[in-house]
Amino acid sequence: MTATIPVAVPRKGRPLEAVLERIAAVADVDALADSIISTLRYEKALTKGTKTADAGPYERLADYSETDSPHTPEYTLLRDDREGFPRRVVFDSLTVALDGIDLRLIGREEPFRALRTHEFALGFDSADLVLEEVVELRKAGVGSLAEINARIDPHDTDVAVVTGLGDTVYHTLLATPGVIGGTATLDREFVADYEGPLCISPRYERLVEAVLGTRATDGVEFVYPSDAAEEEAAITEAGLGVYLTVTGSTAREHGLVLGEHLFPSETVLMENTVEADSEADAIKTLLTEPATETALQVG
Structure with a gap:
């Protein structure tokens, strides 16, 4: 039976685009990634009021989501915080076959916090959130991704940064x-x-x-x-x-x-070091191989 590894990802925006581009670099899903990115950019434009649509959000949601197969994208609706609080179509989930493992991308509003609460072994989120929540404040500042893990108290969280995705x-x-x-x-x-x-x-x-x-x-x-x-x-x-x-x-x-x-x-790949197993390690290796950045030292 093919193993399924759930990975927490952002629901929208530049971080999700960076994740999809990285996935497309290691799996044959370029057209699918481009389709998801285009859909969400269009939905962002609708939410901002720079475009208009004939169909309502529920009709568009039904058109976008193909639930017959887990290897097609699903979307969901969230209430946006813009004026009028419009409903916004965002990413929900997608399963990608990657070297004999099914990688299940699951949208979360705060993937970093989902890793902190041990819901996932792997996830992607903005490095900013790590600095905002767990990096220790010192007299000298943090200037690079490579310095982050040394500033994380292991008594505070089991999450560590693996590598950046280059969307700097x-x-x-x-x-x-x-x-x-x-x-x-x-x-x-x-x-x-x-x-x-x-x-x-x-x-x-x-x-x-x-x-x-x-x-x-x-x-x-x-x-x-x-x-x-x-x-x-x-x-x-x-x-x-x-x-x-x-x-x-x-x-x-x-x-x-x-x-x-x-x-x-920058969008970063993170792991919960307690929850990670051999299959998660295999996925982590696959996702970091195409990176030109230097992977961070974990642990």
Whole structure:
């Protein structure tokens, strides 16, 4: 009998796309992965109001989900937190045959927490959540994925990071020229000597403390964008901030200077070291083989 290994994955967004692309790299499911990604991007556009649909969410859900075989994708409906709280179609599950093992991808709102509660041996989620919840705060900051496991207290969780998937967007220091001055370098050392407002996304206090280090955040006052303000505009008003950047073009349009890339906001493969067995280890090896990144040391 073919073994089935359940793996927790995000339900939508860039992290799920990164997972599907990694699965497609080791299994012959490129067209299927592209179809799921296209469907969810379309549903996101409907939720944001940039596209319209003739059919309602339940009709679209019935059209998307093919339940005759576990090797076809299933979707589900969630209530989105946008204005009006629309129902949004998101990923639910899919089984992929991988080297004699059925890999059962199961959508979770918080895959990392599902691993922490021992529901799964393997899962994918954003590295940001690991920093927000379990990485130990120290005077020096965390600058790479390779540093994460050393900062996790094994008494706090059995989850460890295995490797990143390469869908890197960086938490980056941004500042106005007036705050930086003529000769300063915009990096952790600059923040350590700085006192004043530091604009960040709401609920990111612990993440920012982890990546900058408690020495650098001593003396700063966390401030947040208003609901109506763009993050770059809010950072311009504060003078200094931390924000996710890809090219930095929007930040430059607001007159901001890009500083140090503090930490990669990347989708990571994780394992619960207590729940992992030989079959989970085999899947982990298959999923990390195509990676160009260096797998992290676990344990």
